[in-house]
Structures are given as C-alpha cells and as structure tokens.
Amino acid sequence: MRAVFFGTPELAVPSLARAAERHKIVAVVCQPDKPQGRSGTPTPPPVKVWALEHGVPVLQPTKLNDGTFEAWFREQRPDVGLMAAYGRLLKQPILDVPALGWLNVHPSLLPRWRGPSPIQTAILAGDAETGVTIMRVILAMDAGDIVLQEKTPIGPDETAQELSNRLAVMGAELLVEAMDLVAQGKAPGAPQDPDKAVFCSLFSKEDGRIRWDGPAGRIHNRVRASIPWPVAQCLYGGEVCRILKTEPVDIPSDAPPGTVTQVLKDRVLVATGGGQLAILRFQAPGKKAMDMSAFLLGRRIEPGERFEEIH
Numbered sequence: 001m002r003a004v005f006f007g008t009p010e011l012a013v014p015s016l017a018r019a020a021e022r023h024k025i026v027a028v029v030c031q032p033d034k035p036q037g038r039s040g041t042p043t044p045p046p047v048k049v050w051a052l053e054h055g056v057p058v059l060q061p062t063k064l065n066d067g068t069f070e071a072w073f074r075e076q077r078p079d080v081g082l083m084a085a086y087g088r089l090l091k092q093p094i095l096d097v098p099a100l101g102w103l104n105v106h107p108s109l110l111p112r113w114r115g116p117s118p119i120q121t122a123i124l125a126g127d128a129e130t131g132v133t134i135m136r137v138i139l140a141m142d143a144g145d146i147v148l149q150e151k152t153p154i155g156p157d158e159t160a161q162e163l164s165n166r167l168a169v170m171g172a173e174l175l176v177e178a179m180d181l182v183a184q185g186k187a188p189g190a191p192q193d194p195d196k197a198v199f200c201s202l203f204s205k206e207d208g209r210i211r212w213d214g215p216a217g218r219i220h221n222r223v224r225a226s227i228p229w230p231v232a233q234c235l236y237g238g239e240v241c242r243i244l245k246t247e248p249v250d251i252p253s254d255a256p257p258g259t260v261t262q263v264l265k266d267r268v269l270v271a272t273g274g275g276q277l278a279i280l281r282f283q284a285p286g287k288k289a290m291d292m293s294a295f296l297l298g299r300r301i302e303p304g305e306r307f308e309e310i311h
Contacts, residue, residue: 001079001100001183002026010046011164012084014172015105017050019082022176023183025056026076031087032060065091073097080182083137084171087116092139102137103178104144105171107164109151110135111197114142119167120160121200123225124207126217129153130163132171134178136189143197145189147178157247159227209310210234212258215274216248234258235308236284244289245281252276258307266293268301 001023005016008030019025028051033042044052051058061069070093081098084105095102108118110133115121122130131151136144150170154163181187208230210219223232223246231242253261255271262269267278283289284299 001179002077003080003082003179004029004073004076004078004098005047005082005084006030006086006090007047007082007084008045008087009085011107011168011171012047012086012105013050014168015082015084015175016047018172018176019179020054020056023179025051025082026078027057027059029059029061029086032062064088064094070094070097080179081137082175082179084175089139089141090137095137095139100182102144103147103175103182104135104137104142105175106133106135106142107131107167107171109133109149110142110146111192111194113200114197115200115202117200117203119164120203120207120225123154123158123160123163124221126221127154130167132167132174134171134174135192143192143194145191147181147187147189148174150174157224159224161228205230208232210243210307211309212270212307213273216250216272216277217275219272219277220246220248231283233310235310236305238308239285240310241285241307242283242289243279243281244283245279247278247280249276249278256306258309260301260303260305260307262303263296263301265296266291268292268296270307 003023003025004027005025006029007016028047030045030047033044036043048058073094074097078098080100081102109131113121129151131149133146134148135146138144178187208226210232223243226232231244233240233242253271253276255261257271257273259271260268261271261276267280269276269278280292282292282295
C-alpha cells in the first residue's frame with residue numbers, strides 16, 4: 001500500500017520505520033522545526049530526521065486547511081493515512097483523501113485516556129496497566145473505531161520515558177499488523193463506548209510540582225510521570241530543586257509533610273501526607289543530577305530540614 005505518515009516525536013519513529021519495511025511510505029508530514037536550548041537553534045523533530053536519513057520526502061505545513069495542503073496530499077495518492085503523535089487535528093476534507101482510511105497509533109487502552117498525554121497521565125493516576133490502540137481517525141479526538149489493541153502492565157518504578165519507549169515498539173508492531181489487515185480488507189472495527197471515555201490534558205510544567213501533603217505513593221507516581229520532562233520539582237533551601245527517583249516507604253510519620261525524618265547513606269526520607277518518601281536521585285539548584293549517595297558526600301542534609309512546595 002501507498003501511505004503518508006503523520007508524526008513528530010521520538011515515540012512515532014518506530015512506527016514509521018516498521019511501516020516503511022512493509023509498505024511504501026511516499027511522504028512524511030510532521031510539525032515544523034522548533035527552537036531548542038539557549039541559542040534557540042531550530043531543531044528538526046525525530047520523525048523528520050529519520051525520514052531524511054532514509055530518503056523519504058518531508059513536509060512540515062504550518063497551515064492544513066487552506067486548500068494547499070489538501071491538494072498536495074491528494075497528489076500523493078495514498079491508500080492509507082498513518083498517524084502517530086502528530087500533534088494536530090485534521091479536518092474532514094483531509095481525512096477523506098486516503099481510499100482505505102486512516103490508522104492511528106495511540107499509547108493507551110482507549111477509551112481510557114483520550115488526549116495528548118496518555119502515558120504520563122496513566123502513571124500519574126497510578127494505573128496498573130496500559131497499552132496501545134490502533135484506531136481509525138475521525139473528527140472527534142481519539143474517538144474512532146478500535147482496530148487492534150494490546151495491553152501491558154506498568155512497572156511500579158517505570159518512568160514515562162521508559163514506558164514511552166516500550167509502547168513505541170509495541171505500537172509499531174501493532175500498526176504493521178493493522179496495515180496488513182487493511183490491505184487484505186479484513187481490518188476489524190469495534191466502536192468505542194463513549195460512556196467509558198476518560199480524557200487527559202496536555203502535561204505541563206506545573207504537573208511536575210510536588211505536593212508534599214499527598215500520599216507518598218502519589219508523589220512517587222508524579223516523579224515517575226515527570227521523567228524526562230518536566231522533572232518533579234520542589235523547593236529546598238528556598239531554591240528550586242529536582243527529584244528524579246524515589247521510593248514510597250509505608251512507615252507513618254508525625255512530622256509535617258515535607259520534613260526530612262531520616263538521612264541514610266543512599267537516601268533521604270521525607271514525611272508526606274501518607275507514609276514517607278525516600279529520595280534516591282536528586283538535582284540541587286545549579287548542579288547536575290546525581291544519586292543521593294553521591295550528593296550526600298558533598299552536602300549534608302539534616303533531619304528536621306524542609307522540602308517546600310512551589311507556589
């Protein structure tokens with residue numbers, strides 16, 4: 001089949017690569033290059049990098065609905081449109097172009113966690129499992145019929161980065177399976193139950209802010225969900241610090257939430273609204289991230305000190 005692939009971040013690259021092994025990817029559509037770092041140098045998204053390295057034409061439209069993009073899309077004569085984390089909604093005239101419709105790779109068990117941040121949100125919510133859904137694309141966000149779906153458990157210490165990497169590989173395999181079914185005219189389609197739909201919003205920097213009055217397990221989930229971005233943050237000594245790895249400790253404490261209760265060789269225990277939280281990896285203001293054991297060699301933390309919330 002001839003396909004045009006719509007995707008932007010690293011999460012989408014495995015799906016593009018696997019689809020290109022089995023079918024003809026005539027072009028890739030991704031979002032424009034974005035400024036990165038202090039220099040603000042425009043940096044191409046990972047999907048564009050892969051496509052150019054493999055000789056696949058790339059288009060990065062800023063406008064999708066002025067007729068120009070639709071005309072270009074029709075010229076590609078796609079049998080199917082493929083999508084994985086493209087990041088923009090398409091209107092009906094564009095959705096109507098591929099003769100065999102669209103397949104979208106969504107990293108959740110739809111209809112749970114429709115929206116832009118399903119991986120982070122599943123971890124933040126403490127979900128025990130998630131998965132990948134290959135669905136048809138319609139105007140309503142993430143509401144199309146389910147073609148294929150596969151579940152996977154979420155590890156108790158798994159970060160959003162680690163889970164994203166796993167789901168990217170799972171999604172790629174499921175996508176080519178769905179493409180083969182479409183090519184054979186055998187692709188199933190199960191409508192989603194709208195009454196079971198749960199939505200997530202775009203993960204923001206504020207979502208990484210630690211609230212110490214919550215249970216230790218919830219704070220632990222926030223830390224995991226915030227890797228690699230924005231990284232969980234709080235105040236220590238009046239300055240913003242980052243916490244990159246934690247472990248909930250089911251030992252009650254009478255100390256106010258955010259209070260250091262114990263300092264061990266490789267961890268610092270902090271009171272929360274329910275149980276305690278061991279900080280295992282830490283980034284002090286203006287310093288590199290390091291294991292707490294290394295940090296404590298050069299900087300003392302004493303019981304009774306406080307980690308505060310960012311307001």
